[in-house]
Amino acid sequence: MKIGNPYGTHRVIEPKGVLPQPAYKIDNTMEIYDNEILIDVKTLNIDSASFTQIREQAKGDIEEIKRIMMSIVAERGKHQNPVTGSGGMLIGTVEEIGPALEGKTDLKVGDRIATLVSLSLTPLRIDEILEVRPEIDQVDIKGKAILFESGIYAKIPEDLPENLVLSVLDVAGAPAQTAKLVKPGDTVVVLGGTGKSGMLCLYEAKKRAGITGKVICVGSRDETIARVKAINLADEYIKADATDAVGLMEKVKELTDGKMADIVINTVNIPNTEMSSILCTRDGGLVYFFSMATSFTKAALGAEGVGKDVTMLIGNGYTKGHAEISLQIMRESKELRQLFERLYA
Numbered sequence: 237m238k239i240g241n242p243y244g245t246h247r248v249i250e251p252k253g254v255l256p257q258p259a260y261k262i263d264n265t266m267e268i269y270d271n272e273i274l275i276d277v278k279t280l281n282i283d284s285a286s287f288t289q290i291r292e293q294a295k296g297d298i299e300e301i302k303r304i305m306m307s308i309v310a311e312r313g314k315h316q317n318p319v320t321g322s323g324g325m326l327i328g329t330v331e332e333i334g335p336a337l338e339g340k341t342d343l344k345v346g347d348r349i350a351t352l353v354s355l356s357l358t359p360l361r362i363d364e365i366l367e368v369r370p371e372i373d374q375v376d377i378k379g380k381a382i383l384f385e386s387g388i389y390a391k392i393p394e395d396l397p398e399n400l401v402l403s404v405l406d407v408a409g410a411p412a413q414t415a416k417l418v419k420p421g422d423t424v425v426v427l428g429g430t431g432k433s434g435m436l437c438l439y440e441a442k443k444r445a446g447i448t449g450k451v452i453c454v455g456s457r458d459e460t461i462a463r464v465k466a467i468n469l470a471d472e473y474i475k476a477d478a479t480d481a482v483g484l485m486e487k488v489k490e491l492t493d494g495k496m497a498d499i500v501i502n503t504v505n506i507p508n509t510e511m512s513s514i515l516c517t518r519d520g521g522l523v524y525f526f527s528m529a530t531s532f533t534k535a536a537l538g539a540e541g542v543g544k545d546v547t548m549l550i551g552n553g554y555t556k557g558h559a560e561i562s563l564q565i566m567r568e569s570k571e572l573r574q575l576f577e578r579l580y581a
Contacts, residue, residue, distance in 0.1 A: 237335065240269030244384035247359055249313070256314070256384075257357035264313035264359040264382075271385040273343065274332040279399070280355065280375045281406040282324040284431070284505040285528040286317035287373040293319075302365045305375065309362050316356035322528040323355030324373070326381055327392065327402045337385065348392040350405045351383055352559060358382065372403065372580045390559040396566055400573075403580035404562050407433035409551060410503060410526045411440040411565060412558035417499055417524060417549075418444035423492055425516050427478050428503035429453030429470065430460035432580060433526060437501050438469040439565055439572055452491060454478060467571040478504045481511035488516040502527045510535040517546045526551035 240246045243255055246269060250261040268274050282290070282305075294300035309315055315323050330347045343349065351358065359382040366376040383389060392401050410433040418424055424441040428434040430453065442451045453470035455461040461473050472491050476484045488496060496518040502509055507529045514535065517523050523546055525535065535548055566573045 238269045240271045240334070240336075240385065242271065242385040244357065244359075244386070247313075247382070255357070256359075257354065260312065262313040262357075262359055264309070264361050266361055266380045266382070268332055268334050268382065270334045270336040272334045273330060273337065273341070273383040273387075275326070275328040275349070275351070275381045275383060276331045277326050277328040277360070277377055277379045277381050279328075279402060280315065280324055280326050280377060281402045282315070282355075282373045282375060283317070283320070283322040283406070283528055284373055284433075286320045286322045286324060287370070288505050289317060289319050291370055296370070298368050298370070301368055301370070305365065306362055309360055314355060314358055314360050320528055321356065323358070325351050325353070325355060325402075325406050326358070327351075327398060328381065331380070340385075343389075348398070349389045350392060350402055351381070352388040352390055352405060352408065352554065353383070354553065358387075374399065374402065388554060393563065396563065397577065397581045400566065400577055400581035401563065403432060403576060404436070404566060405559055407436060407503075407526075408558040408562035409553040409555055410501070411436035412555045412561040413524060413526070413549075413551065414440040414501060415444060415561055416555065417522065418449070420444070420446040421448040422498040423450045423452070423495065425452045425454060425488055425497040425500045426470070426503065427454045427500065427509060427513060428505065428527070430455035430457070430464050431503055431505065432576075433503040435464060435469055435572065435575070436562060436565055437503060437526075438464065439569060440561075441499075441501070442469065442471070450492070452488065452497070454484065463575065467569075467575060469572070478509040478512050479506070481515050484512045485515040497521060499524065502530065505529055507531065508534070511538045511542070514539045514544050514546060515542065517544070519545050522547045522549065524549045524551060
C-alpha cells in the first residue's frame with residue numbers, strides 16, 4: 237500500500253508543491269493510501285456562495301446544475317467552484333480505513349460521518365447525481381471520497397436527523413466563532429441573519445451578549461425576516477440590501493444611537509458586502525467575515541479608504557468544539573430546530 241502525507245500532498249497533480257486546497261487538480265482515484273479513509277458518499281452540502289453561483293450560471297435548470305457539478309469534479313478531482321473557490325462538505329459511510337490510522341482514529345467501517353473539511357480539498361468521484369435540492373444547497377449522489385489523515389469529521393448523532401446534521405455542520409464554524417467573540421453587553425449586527433449560518437449566529441450572539449447586549453438581524457426580504465422574528469432570534473430587525481453600505485450604516489446608526497456595532501458578523505452569500513460590514517462597526521470594533529464571497533482586497537483597502545480602525549477576521553470553518561457547539565443549538569432551541577427541520581432537513 238502506498239504511503240501518504242498527512243495533509244494529502246501526495247494527491248496533488250497540478251501544480252506540484254502545493255496543498256490540496258489551493259491545487260488546481262488532485263488525484264481522485266479511490267484506491268486509498270495507508271493513512272486515508274475511504275467514504276461511500278450519500279449527500280453533498282454545497283457551500284452557499286458556490287451553489288448560488290452555480291444555480292445562477294445554470295439559470296435554475298436542474299440538469300444544467302448537474303452538468304456543471306460533474307464537470308467541476310471531472311476537471312479538478314474535487315468539488316471546488318472555479319468562480320468562488322469554495323466547496324462545501326459531505327456525509328457518507330466509512331468504507332475503508334488505512335492501516336497507518338490504526339489507534340489514531342475512533343472510526344470503524346460502517347460509521348456514518350460528516351466531513352468537516354471543505355470539498356475544495358477533498359478527493360471526490362461522482363458516479364451519478366441522484367437528486368438536487370436547490371432550496372437547501374444539497375445534492376444526493378452515488379460516489380466516493382477520501383478523507384486525509386489531517387481531516388476532521390463528526391459522527392452523525394443518533395438524536396438528530398441526518399440532513400439536519402449536514403445542514404448545521406456545513407456552517408458550524410460561524411456560530412462557534414460567534415460564541416468565542418461575543419461578550420456580555422456587546423452590540424452585534426449579523427448580515428445575512430435570516431440565512432442558515434446567520435440564524436445560528438444570531439442565536440449564539442443573543443445567548444452570549446445577554447440582556448445588556450443588543451443583537452441586530454439584517455435581512456433582505458420581509459418573509460425571511462418575519463420567520464426569524466417569530467422565534468425571537470434578535471432584538472432588532474433591519475430590512476436592507478447588504479451591498480448598500482451607506483444605507484445600511486444609517487439604519488444601524490439609528491438603532492445604536494450613533495455608537496454602531498461592537499461586532500459585525502457577515503454571513504451573506506453574495507459579493508460586495510465588505511463595506512457594509514465595515515461601516516456598521518465602531519472604531520476599535522471587530523468584523524467577522526464568515527461569507528465565502530468576501531474579498532480580502534475590498535475589505536482591507538475599503539477599511540483604509542474610509543479611515544476605519546477595525547479588526548477584521550476571516551472566517552475559519554474550524555474552531556475547537558465547533559461541531560458540538562452547533563449541534564447543541566439544535567438541542568437547546570426547540571423553535572430553531574423546528575425551523576431548520578422545515579427548511580433544511
